[in-house]
Amino acid sequence: MSKTLNLYRNGFYAMATRFFVLIPELEDGSGDELFQKIKDEVNRIESRLSRFIKESEISKINREAFKADVETDDECFEILSACKYGWKMTDGAFDITLRPLMDYWKNEDNQPDETLQAVKESVGMQHVELDEENQTVGFKNENTELDLGGFGKGYALEKIKQMIESSAIKDAFISFGESSVLAMGEHPAGGAWKIGINDYTNPGNSIHEFEVSNGSVSTSSNFFLNDEGVLQNHTHIINPKTGKPHENFTAASVSARSPILAEILSTACLLLSDEKIRELMEKYDDIEIIKVDYEPEKPEVSEFKSIGE
Amino acid sequence: MSINRKQFLEMTAALAGSSIMTSTMPWFSIFNNPAPIGKDASDRVRLGVIGVGSRGTGLVQNLQELEKTMNIEIAAVCDNYEPHYDRAIELTGGNAEAFLDYREMLEEVDLDGVVIATPLYEHAQMTMDAMQAGLHVYCEKAMARHLEDVKAMYETHLEEDKILLIGHQRLFNPVYLQSMEKIKRGDLGPLVMMRGWWTRNTDWVFYDNTGGRGTELDRRLNWRFYEDLSAGMISELGSHHFQVANWVLGSPPESVMGSGSINYFDDGREVYDNFGLIFRYPDNIHFVYDCITSNKHNGVQVQVMGNDGTLELESNMQYQENPPEPPAMQKLVECIEQNKNEAIPIGGATWVLNSPVRMGGEYITPEYDMNDTLLYLEGFVNFIRKGIAPEKLTKEGYNASVWTLLAEQATKTGEMVTAPEEYILS
Numbered sequence: 001m002s003k004t005l006n007l008y009r010n011g012f013y014a015m016a017t018r019f020f021v022l023i024p025e026l027e028d029g030s031g032d033e034l035f036q037k038i039k040d041e042v043n044r045i046e047s048r049l050s051r052f053i054k055e056s057e058i059s060k061i062n063r064e065a066f067k068a069d070v071e072t073d074d075e076c077f078e079i080l081s082a083c084k085y086g087w088k089m090t091d092g093a094f095d096i097t098l099r100p101l102m103d104y105w106k107n108e109d110n111q112p113d114e115t116l117q118a119v120k121e122s123v124g125m126q127h128v129e130l131d132e133e134n135q136t137v138g139f140k141n142e143n144t145e146l147d148l149g150g151f152g153k154g155y156a157l158e159k160i161k162q163m164i165e166s167s168a169i170k171d172a173f174i175s176f177g178e179s180s181v182l183a184m185g186e187h188p189a190g191g192a193w194k195i196g197i198n199d200y201t202n203p204g205n206s207i208h209e210f211e212v213s214n215g216s217v218s219t220s221s222n223f224f225l226n227d228e229g230v231l232q233n234h235t236h237i238i239n240p241k242t243g244k245p246h247e248n249f250t251a252a253s254v255s256a257r258s259p260i261l262a263e264i265l266s267t268a269c270l271l272l273s274d275e276k277i278r279e280l281m282e283k284y285d286d287i288e289i290i291k292v293d294y295e296p297e298k299p300e301v302s303e304f305k306s307i308g309e
Numbered sequence: 310m311s312i313n314r315k316q317f318l319e320m321t322a323a324l325a326g327s328s329i330m331t332s333t334m335p336w337f338s339i340f341n342n343p344a345p346i347g348k349d350a351s352d353r354v355r356l357g358v359i360g361v362g363s364r365g366t367g368l369v370q371n372l373q374e375l376e377k378t379m380n381i382e383i384a385a386v387c388d389n390y391e392p393h394y395d396r397a398i399e400l401t402g403g404n405a406e407a408f409l410d411y412r413e414m415l416e417e418v419d420l421d422g423v424v425i426a427t428p429l430y431e432h433a434q435m436t437m438d439a440m441q442a443g444l445h446v447y448c449e450k451a452m453a454r455h456l457e458d459v460k461a462m463y464e465t466h467l468e469e470d471k472i473l474l475i476g477h478q479r480l481f482n483p484v485y486l487q488s489m490e491k492i493k494r495g496d497l498g499p500l501v502m503m504r505g506w507w508t509r510n511t512d513w514v515f516y517d518n519t520g521g522r523g524t525e526l527d528r529r530l531n532w533r534f535y536e537d538l539s540a541g542m543i544s545e546l547g548s549h550h551f552q553v554a555n556w557v558l559g560s561p562p563e564s565v566m567g568s569g570s571i572n573y574f575d576d577g578r579e580v581y582d583n584f585g586l587i588f589r590y591p592d593n594i595h596f597v598y599d600c601i602t603s604n605k606h607n608g609v610q611v612q613v614m615g616n617d618g619t620l621e622l623e624s625n626m627q628y629q630e631n632p633p634e635p636p637a638m639q640k641l642v643e644c645i646e647q648n649k650n651e652a653i654p655i656g657g658a659t660w661v662l663n664s665p666v667r668m669g670g671e672y673i674t675p676e677y678d679m680n681d682t683l684l685y686l687e688g689f690v691n692f693i694r695k696g697i698a699p700e701k702l703t704k705e706g707y708n709a710s711v712w713t714l715l716a717e718q719a720t721k722t723g724e725m726v727t728a729p730e731e732y733i734l735s
Contacts, residue, residue, distance in 0.1 A: 007645060011632045013669035016662050018632035022641065043669070153659075178635055179659040187650040194652035196637070204636070209652040217656055224658030227636055232661075253656050 010035045014042045015050070015152050017177030024171050024188040034167065038160055045156045048076065049148045051099070061137055062145050069129075069136035077135045080128070082260060083151060087125040089283075090268035091276065097123045098238045099147040105238070105245050112244060119143070120243035150220075153180040154263025157216055161259060165214075179219045179266075182259055183212040197253050197290065201299055203229040208253065208290045208301055215286070216259035218266040221251030239271050246271060249294035256287045265289065274302060281306045311676035317483055320674075324486070329493045333559070335699040336688055337486055344694030346380050354690050357385035357420045357444075359411045359435055360427035361397035363515065364449055368424050369400050371683045379690055385418040387411045390529065411435055415442040422472070422693050424686070425449060428532040429539050433458035436473065437465045445472035447689045451548040452710035454538065459710045460732060463703070472698045474689055475706025477552040481684040484625045485556075487674040488613070491627070492557060497615025498630075503557065503596040504612045505550040507542070510605035512574055513582075522577030534578035540717040541580025542600045543569075547716065550611050552709035553622065554588060554596040557613055561708040562588040562596070564727045569720040573603040586716050626670040635660065704734055 008031030011020040019042060023031060048057050057076045064070050072080070086094040104110050104119050122143035129138045148155075153176045164172055164184050171185030173193055183193035192213040196206025203225055210217050222237040222245070237246040252269035256262040261284070269277055269289055277289060281304050289304040312320070321337045324330040330338060346352065358369055365388070372383050386397035387408040398407045408414040415423075415438060422445035425435050433453040436446050446466075452459045452475055466473035479485055491497065513534075519527035522534065532538040533545055555561050569584030583601040590596060613620040619628045637655035644651050662671075692698035711732050719726040 007642065009634075009638075009642065011634065013629065013632050013662055017660050018635070018662065020632070020634060020638050022638065024645065173641065175635060175638060175655055177659040177661075178637070178655055178657050181655060188645050189648045189650040191650050194650060195656055196652035196654035197656040198637070198654040200657075204654060206652050206654040210656075219656040219658060221658040224660070226660070227633055251658070 008035070012039055012042075014039075015046050015149075015156070015177070017153075017179075019177070020175045022173040023169060026169065034169070037163065041159055041163065042156050045152060045159065049079070049152045049155070051145070051147055051149075058146050058148060065128075065137050066139040066142050066144065069131065069134070069138040071134065071136050074135070077130070077132075077137070079148070079151070079155065080130055080137055080146075081132075082264075083148070084125050084128065084130060086264035086268070089280070090264065090272065092124065092240050093268035093271045094150070094264045095123070095125055095240045096146050096148055096151060097125055097128065097144055098240060099123075099145045100143055101238045101240075101243055102147075116243055123243075124240065150267050151260075151263060153177060154216070154218060154259045154261075157182045157259035157263075161214075161216070180259065180263060181212075181217045183216070184214055186213060195255075197251075197292070198225070199299065200225055200231070200249075200251070200294060207292055207299060208303075210253070210255040210288060212255055215255060215257045216262045217253060217255045218259070218262035219251060219253040220266040220270045222246050222270070223249060237267070237270055241271075251292045251294070252289065253292075254287060254289050256284070261287070274304075277304050311678065312483065312674065313677075314679070316675075317677070317679060320483070320486060324490060329490055333489050333493065333556070334480075334486065336480065336702045339688050339691045340684075344691045346694075348380060352380055354379070354381040354422070354693050355384040355418075355420050356381060356690075357387065357414055357418060357423040358383060358397070358405075359387045359414070359423055359425045359439075360431075360449075361386055361388045361393045361400065362390075362426065365393075365424075365426035366396065366400065367682070368426050368449075368686070369397070371680070371686050372424070374683055375687060375690060379687070381690055384420060385414050387414045412438065415439060415444070420444055422446065422689070424689075426476075429544055430454040430532070430537070433462055436462050440465050440469040440471040440473065443469070443471070445689075445693050447474045447476065447686065449476040450552070450706065450709065451475070451540075451544045451713045452706060454540070454544075454714075456711060456714050456729075456732060459707065459714070463707050463734075466703060472689070472692050472696075473703050473706070474685070474692070474698060475703070475710065476682070476685065477549055477706060477709060478681040478685050479549060479553055479622075480556070480681075480702065480705060481688060482681040483674050483677050483679055484622060485553075488620050488622055489557070491620065491673065492613060492615075496618060496627075497613065497620065498617030500558070500592075500594060500613065500615050502594060502614045503554050504614065505554070505596065505598045505610060506607055507546045507550065507600045507609045508605050508607045509602050509609075511602055512576070513542075513602050534580055536579040539580060540713060541578075542602065543581070543584060543717045543720070544713050547584075547586070547598060547600055548709050548713040550598060551588070551712050551716065552705055553611050554590070554598075555708050555712070556705060558590045558594060558596070560591050561728065561733075562590050562712055564589045564725050565712065565716045565719045566725045567716055567720040568723065581720070584720055586719065588712070588716070620673060621670075622673075625673050625676070627673045628670045632662075707734065 008023040008026040061070050083096045122141045127141040127144045174182040192211040195210045195217045197208045199205045199207035239246045254262045254265040291302045293300045322341045383405045385406045388394045423439045425448040516530040565588045567586035569581035571582050574582040585599040588596040611622040637653045641653045715726045
């Protein structure tokens with residue numbers, strides 16, 4: 001006989017996607033309290049980082065940082081510093097300034113011409129100056145615009161991870177739009193949580209499995225399947241090197257203890273060469289990366305694993 | 310994206326003739342089917358404004374907007390308080406005939422309609438006098454201080470066959486146009502509750518230097534503080550939202566309970582600085598409402614709650630109740646229930662909510678900078694030209710005003726109050 005479990009499940013919308021939490025062995029009252037804290041924290045982060053919200057810090061920086069340096073608080077400065085670090089570490093493959101290029105390619109009439117060249121030159125974290133002493137951010141190019149869409153979910157999960165670590169709860173499973181998953185403690189049946197990566201050619205089946213305990217898996221791809229299994233070409237990943245959308249059917253997933261690191265690396269690894277990925281792996285002892293190439297008839301999976309702890 | 314006049318007209322046109330439009334908000338069709346505007350002086354709609362205080366000034370300015378396009382004229386202005394009388398003359402550049410006594414204005418000037426923005430306790434007599442003088446009336450909310458006056462105004466409107474519109478301006482707000490459609494279409498699922506509040510942190514003193522509470526001048530200018538002149542925040546703020554609840558739920562309430570007190574602004578005012586109400590509607594639905602003027606944390610809001618979603622009407626936001634659960638999450642739960650630790654195929658690109666905007670919600674209607682009071686007055690002018698307005702619009706004002714006074718009664722008696730038979734419209 002399997003034992004009856006209390007399983008707390010709840011979800012909400014945030015950051016343009018859905019957030020789901022599953023916590024074993026938690027009765028509803030305590031679950032609702034923790035859920036409210038998590039929801040408040042996610043909303044707080046969204047209200048600070050979203051470029052869609054006029055009053056957010058990021059909107060303020062986007063409006064003002066070219067005219068004059070904008071003073072930020074500790075949290076905001078740390079976030080921008082982490083983004084700049086991620087940009088350097090990945091040779092510019094992770095870049096939060098690509099929005100003008102995405103907008104350029106949203107217009108289907110636009111072609112790779114001189115206009116594109118101008119837009120391309122306006123993007124890049126080299127235009128974003130962070131002054132540690134005064135804790136200010138300034139733009140060196142008029143068209144620079146920050147978009148933390150590829151960072152916010154990882155950051156939110158990082159904060160939630162800390163929240164759970166300092167609570168009495170050991171085991172939890174959280175999916176933030178499925179592209180960012182946080183797995184804490186153990187599966188109720190024992191052992192680490194087994195996070196599968198959905199196979200787009202065979203939906204509902206895993207093309208790879210990560211075993212995660214107190215860590216995160218982040219996935220990036222330039223296309224996805226909706227719940228009904230229908231292919232949606234919903235977003236363009238921009239290759240900052242070429243200034244053009246990354247059109248190959250590829251996906252990259254990264255498992256790391258830190259949700260922020262997983263988030264940064266998954267975006268970057270979609271564009272980085274295998275050699276550069278191997279180079280990156282050397283810096284860390286806890287990451288595992290897969291790249292899936294859907295171009296051949298049978299998808300090809302490349303695995304990269306850091307060498308032991 | 311935000312909507313402009315053209316897109317607003319497309320929205321009203323899209324609903325034209327639908328049962329949602331005809332049964333819940335027929336007045337919106339006036340914008341697609343306006344009365345022809347003749348250019349001659351004889352075609353001009355001549356209006357008088359009675360009461361040019363804070364709200365009256367705003368109404369004059371709105372009418373002046375309409376003067377640019379609608380061949381109307383503010384032919385007369387009236388206020389019995391001299392500083393406001395002078396302001397009225399200044400505002401209209403001396404072009405409108407000015408009066409201290411509205412009766413003289415009604416007698417001496419050839420008008421088609423009047424706009425009344427005087428204190429609550431003066432509405433009834435002025436409105437009835439105007440209609441009996443053959444004029445159409447737009448009167449600020451709420452209708453009157455006493456139930457019998459509300460009824461007398463409504464009956465005069467029927468007897469004299471004159472238009473009577475009450476200034477609950479949300480009736481002409483684009484958010485409500487889209488909200489009523491969503492609600493009636495079932496987007497929220499079955500409605501289960503409404504909640505509303507209006508919270509501010511202000512002493513609510515409109516005029517200083519009146520000599521303090523209780524003086525004749527204070528009663529005249531800060532009339533909202535005196536029980537015989539106003540029901541305080543119940544009539545001056547709450548009535549807006551009582552109207553919304555009646556409109557959304559498609560019926561006046563069945564009963565109301567409530568309580569109120571003064572616990573902070575104990576400066577000699579006679580009306581509550583905070584109150585709470587529970588209205589009960591048909592189909593066992595409650596509308597819970599509260600109001601306070603010594604804490605503004607919650608701002609102003611009206612929520613329509615259904616089993617599948619919530620509308621926040623004052624902030625133009627809608628929220629779905631439950632995001633669709635990822636199929637892999639369901640599979641994970643099944644595995645846990647069977648005590649099996651199997652890999653679940655959850656990882657993938659980000660699932661995307663359609664038309665996402667902020668904080669888990671979406672806009673009800675795209676952002677707009679349209680002024681609902683201006684739209685209401687534009688409607689009033691058109692209805693004057695046509696000689697008739699949708700009766701439902703007048704009834705909205707009537708029911709909101711009746712239930713404003715019944716709500717006040719509930720707070721005073723501590724009893725559950727229902728509407729006396731004679732105040733229920735067929």
